[in-house]
Amino acid sequence: MKTGIATVCISGDLDEKLVAIADAGFDGVEIFENDFLSFDGAPRDIGRRIRDVGLDCIVFQPFRDFEGLPEPARSKAFSRAERKFDVMQELGTNLMLICSNTSDQALGGINRAADDLAELGERAAARGLRIGFEALAWGRHLNDHRDAWEVVRRADHPNVGLDRGDRSVAVRTYTICLTVVLVASFVVGVQCADDPGKPKIVILATGGTIAGSAETQTQAGYTSRQVGVDILIHAVPQIEQLADVTGEQISNVGSQDMSDAIWLKLAARIQTLLASPEVDGIVITHGTDTIEETGYFLNLVVRSDKPVLAADIRKRYPDDFPAPKSHHDTAYAIITEFCSLYSESCCQNTIKGCRCSSSL
Numbered sequence: 001m002k003t004g005i006a007t008v009c010i011s012g013d014l015d016e017k018l019v020a021i022a023d024a025g026f027d028g029v030e031i032f033e034n035d036f037l038s039f040d041g042a043p044r045d046i047g048r049r050i051r052d053v054g055l056d057c058i059v060f061q062p063f064r065d066f067e068g069l070p071e072p073a074r075s076k077a078f079s080r081a082e083r084k085f086d087v088m089q090e091l092g093t094n095l096m097l098i099c100s101n102t103s104d105q106a107l108g109g110i111n112r113a114a115d116d117l118a119e120l121g122e123r124a125a126a127r128g129l130r131i132g133f134e135a136l137a138w139g140r141h142l143n144d145h146r147d148a149w150e151v152v153r154r155a156d157h158p159n160v161g162l163d164r165g166d167r168s169v170a171v172r173t174y175t176i177c178l179t180v181v182l183v184a185s186f187v188v189g190v191q192c193a194d195d196p197g198k199p200k201i202v203i204l205a206t207g208g209t210i211a212g213s214a215e216t217q218t219q220a221g222y223t224s225r226q227v228g229v230d231i232l233i234h235a236v237p238q239i240e241q242l243a244d245v246t247g248e249q250i251s252n253v254g255s256q257d258m259s260d261a262i263w264l265k266l267a268a269r270i271q272t273l274l275a276s277p278e279v280d281g282i283v284i285t286h287g288t289d290t291i292e293e294t295g296y297f298l299n300l301v302v303r304s305d306k307p308v309l310a311a312d313i314r315k316r317y318p319d320d321f322p323a324p325k326s327h328h329d330t331a332y333a334i335i336t337e338f339c340s341l342y343s344e345s346c347c348q349n350t351i352k353g354c355r356c357s358s359s360l
Contacts, residue, residue: 002028028055029057036060047091050091060084063099065103067101067113067116067142069116073105081123096132106140114154204229204282205228205247205249207285228249229248255286255289263297284309286312
């Protein structure tokens with residue numbers, strides 16, 4: 001068995017990370033795609049550098065949003081995978097980690113996912129490669145490691161295995177000792193990490209469609225300033241599994257009405273919150289029209305290495321909110337941002353500045 005660590009888990013540029021990993025006594029390294037993309041060189045140069053410091057490239061990760069897609073997205077996903085296989089062969093690794101699909105295009109179904117992985121396993125085998133499948137805790141349909149195991153079992157291909165990420169298991173509060181029932185020949189990797197505890201996140205609500213109300217989801221018009229931050233948080237109980245959450249209402253306006261005064265108030269509050277050791281990151285709920293302007297402004301004035309994410313949505317609440325299905329899209333938008341923050345907090349690899357995310 002080889003021990004390794006993912007480059008996303010430590011700070012520095014890629015070369016500094018490789019030296020630190022080798023000095024710490026690990027056998028190998030998992031190359032995270034963001035580190036690969038930021039390196040000024042070809043994949044073969046990275047592979048050569050890995051070997052120069054005495055490491056093996058154990059895994060290339062992550063390959064996202066693959067399984068369960070309808071056409072033509074499915075064909076495009078297989079084409080993306082083939083290009084990743086090219087990169088892997090230049091790096092000198094034979095294993096790629098696939099994370100369960102988080103895209104809103106993804107279709108459910110264990111058999112559908114198993115068929116996709118079996119076909120990809122056949123393509124990987126033709127190149128002497130393997131793939132490992134992990135269920136992200138925030139996967140669109142496959143978010144339970146037991147489902148991931150069933151997908152791998154039904155795929156029934158020697159080049160397709162299960163990758164167990166204990167962080168994703170712990171987020172969903174499942175018992176980790178279930179690993180003992182897995183067939184060893186199907187397990188290609190086990191990822192373990194110290195649990196840093198749940199991050200402390202503050203939602204700053206500014207209004208927008210996400211806080212609007214209409215009689216139905218298809219009604220053309222709607223009214224802003226109808227839904228407050230406390231209602232938004234209450235609508236998404238899954239957040240409690242990911243973070244300790246509090247919320248504040250900065251404003252409640254349509255984003256076309258964002259003003260200099262609101263921006264200054266928002267920036268000042270963000271700066272104050274991020275200066276506190278009791279806050280690990282911030283999610284801003286926002287309207288679509290001016291979310292980019294808000295993100296640009298905050299990048300200019302906020303000084304912190306902690307993550308700040310702005311999320312909008314283009315569907316509003318019907319008047320009967322919170323009916324069971326009415327808040328699904330809003331919940332998905334917010335939960336996606338929290339999962340990003342959770343991942344960054346666990347890996348201690350934060351984003352400086354503000355990132356904007358749009359959910360249809």
